[in-house]
Amino acid sequence: xxxxxAALVAIVLLAxxxxxxxxxxxxxxxxxxxxxxxxxxxxxxxxIAPLGHGSGFAVTPEYIVTNAHVVAEARNDPDLSIGIVPxxxxxxxYGRLVSVSPRNDLALIATTKAMNLPPLTISGNPxxxxxxxxxxxxxxNVDRAQGLxxxxxxxxxxxxxxxxxxxGHRPTREFDTLLHTAPIARGNSGGPLLDPCGRVxxxxxxxxxxxxxxxEFYFAISTRELLPFLRANNITPQINSxxxxxxxxxxxxxxxxxxxxxxxxxxxxxxxxxxxIQRREEARRTIDFEIMDERDNRMALALLLVLVAMSAGGFxxxxxxxxxxxxxxxxxxxAAFALAGALAAWLARPTFSEGDDRLQDLLREEMxxxxxxxxxxxxxxxxxxxxxxxPARSRVTGAAAQSVPIEWxxxxxxxxxxxxxxxxxxxxxxxxxxxxxxVSVNRFDPATGEYRVERYLLGHDEMAKARAARxxxxxxxxxxxxxxxxxxxxRQAAILSLLPPQPNERxxxxxxxxxxxxxxD
Numbered sequence: 001x002x003x004x005x006a007a008l009v010a011i012v013l014l015a016x017x018x019x020x021x022x023x024x025x026x027x028x029x030x031x032x033x034x035x036x037x038x039x040x041x042x043x044x045x046x047x048i049a050p051l052g053h054g055s056g057f058a059v060t061p062e063y064i065v066t067n068a069h070v071v072a073e074a075r076n077d078p079d080l081s082i083g084i085v086p087x088x089x090x091x092x093x094y095g096r097l098v099s100v101s102p103r104n105d106l107a108l109i110a111t112t113k114a115m116n117l118p119p120l121t122i123s124g125n126p127x128x129x130x131x132x133x134x135x136x137x138x139x140x141n142v143d144r145a146q147g148l149x150x151x152x153x154x155x156x157x158x159x160x161x162x163x164x165x166x167x168g169h170r171p172t173r174e175f176d177t178l179l180h181t182a183p184i185a186r187g188n189s190g191g192p193l194l195d196p197c198g199r200v201x202x203x204x205x206x207x208x209x210x211x212x213x214x215x216e217f218y219f220a221i222s223t224r225e226l227l228p229f230l231r232a233n234n235i236t237p238q239i240n241s242x243x244x245x246x247x248x249x250x251x252x253x254x255x256x257x258x259x260x261x262x263x264x265x266x267x268x269x270x271x272x273x274x275x276x277i278q279r280r281e282e283a284r285r286t287i288d289f290e291i292m293d294e295r296d297n298r299m300a301l302a303l304l305l306v307l308v309a310m311s312a313g314g315f316x317x318x319x320x321x322x323x324x325x326x327x328x329x330x331x332x333x334x335a336a337f338a339l340a341g342a343l344a345a346w347l348a349r350p351t352f353s354e355g356d357d358r359l360q361d362l363l364r365e366e367m368x369x370x371x372x373x374x375x376x377x378x379x380x381x382x383x384x385x386x387x388x389x390x391p392a393r394s395r396v397t398g399a400a401a402q403s404v405p406i407e408w409x410x411x412x413x414x415x416x417x418x419x420x421x422x423x424x425x426x427x428x429x430x431x432x433x434x435x436x437x438x439v440s441v442n443r444f445d446p447a448t449g450e451y452r453v454e455r456y457l458l459g460h461d462e463m464a465k466a467r468a469a470r471x472x473x474x475x476x477x478x479x480x481x482x483x484x485x486x487x488x489x490x491r492q493a494a495i496l497s498l499l500p501p502q503p504n505e506r507x508x509x510x511x512x513x514x515x516x517x518x519x520x521d
Contacts, residue, residue, distance in 0.1 A: 026198030027134050029457030029504050033058040033118040034159045036138045037066050038083035039074050050153045055137030055191030058117035059237040064109045066190030068100050071107050089460030092154045099233045104175035104225040105205050108233050118437045121398050124241030126201035128169040135162045135182035135204055137191025176222045178202045184218050193220040197244040242396045247502050250395055287358045291350045298349035305342035309335045380446050382410045387451045387509035397505045412485045413478035421489030430492045432470040439466050449511040454503035469494045
């Protein structure tokens with residue numbers, strides 16, 4: 001009992017997450033959707049001159065949020081334009097001002113040319129009073145310290161990431177803001193304030209004046225202002241309201257869950273073994289009692305037949321004295337028959353050693369009764385499945401479907417169009433899209449019914465390498481056979497070797513047989 005209690009306490013402690021720190025992979029992934037917003041002036045003869053800049057971030061692949069004061073000059077001067085410079089490769093393009101809200105210092109810009117920017121996810125349940133935060137943007141003082149030229153503003157460069165903490169929820173007179181200590185400077189305006197999972201909880205806007213040794217504080221426009229502004233402009237951003245959990249937390253919880261499942265399996269196996277031993281003991285006692293009853297019955301029958309034989313023999317002797325040969329013969333025959341029957345009953349009585357044989361026969365009969373005549377394959381049967389998201393085992397950074405219907409065949413085809421690769425009994429498919437900066441690794445295990453989707457948000461160069469590796473082979477169509485499935489599994493390893501150790505998002509689904517499922521080959 002104490003051993004089990006100690007194990008349970010250990011499992012609970014493993015499941016309690018430690019103090020959450022910003023995941024560098026998530027912050028890097030979010031930073032790829034941050035842009036430099038440059039105000040430019042036409043200097044004549046096709047030359048353009050940057051007058052200043054701020055920061056912004058993508059809420060869709062073509063729409064960018066920034067501060068109203070960043071684009072105020074361009075809004076009021078038709079000779080000025082807005083340039084959008086991506087942070088992770090690609091060319092700068094012009095932006096078109098869609099909406100400006102001076103009241104809460106927000107502006108929306110549309111790119112005039114497709115950039116396929118990775119949109120940031122907005123937190124649907126952001127912390128308001130405490131917790132680690134990260135500011136991402138392009139502070140001018142860093143540009144000056146590096147000796148960047150004006151022309152360098154149009155060159156793709158990674159943004160600066162600065163860590164701090166929330167210092168409270170401090171609405172201003174005009175709009176709702178968050179107070180924090182993640183350093184920002186001129187040029188950071190319009191950049192995102194992120195939680196440790198890389199989700200937007202605010203739009204950096206301005207800093208508090210400080211003098212001498214006073215601590216520095218900064219203000220970000222909260223999502224209470226941002227989300228209504230986007231909805232008013234018919235923008236539907238990615239919103240995530242799940243708790244921010246690190247993969248380390250999930251891995252620890254998975255280990256605890258696996259340990260608990262193993263412990264429960266051991267308990268069930270021990271209970272089954274004890275139940276089997278008890279059944280055998282009860283069966284042996286029942287058999288022993290049956291043998292004793294049979295012995296008593298046979299011995300009683302033998303005694304009765306002996307008495308019959310003695311009575312018939314006595315009657316035959318009497319008839320012999322009376323010289324009644326006919327009755328003597330009949331009585332003698334009965335006596336002989338009864339005596340033979342008594343001997344047979346005595347010899348046929350079971351011995352106690354027969355109990356072992358009867359027990360083995362009983363166990364074989366039980367096994368034969370449980371045998372259906374076929375070896376059942378573990379897990380799910382091919383056919384239609386319903387897969388439900390397991391939030392406690394998942395790390396959702398974007399928008400995730402709560403339920404996914406799939407149709408599975410024994411040859412590794414999903415939904416009749418996507419062939420999965422076979423590798424050591426597991427099925428997987430690596431998806432490398434041309435219009436999205438992410439790689440998805442989908443895995444399905446029919447034995448456990450687990451369907452897992454892991455997304456890796458990669459940079460420009462990493463995506464180029466992944467796409468090059470993907471172009472080296474052609475995935476087979478469904479029905480290509482087991483050899484084609486194994487070949488696909490081996491070829492996908494080249495892409496997997498390029499991926500980071502941990503994904504940015506992990507979605508774990510548990511699948512069950514659909515009610516209307518018809519098994520397929």
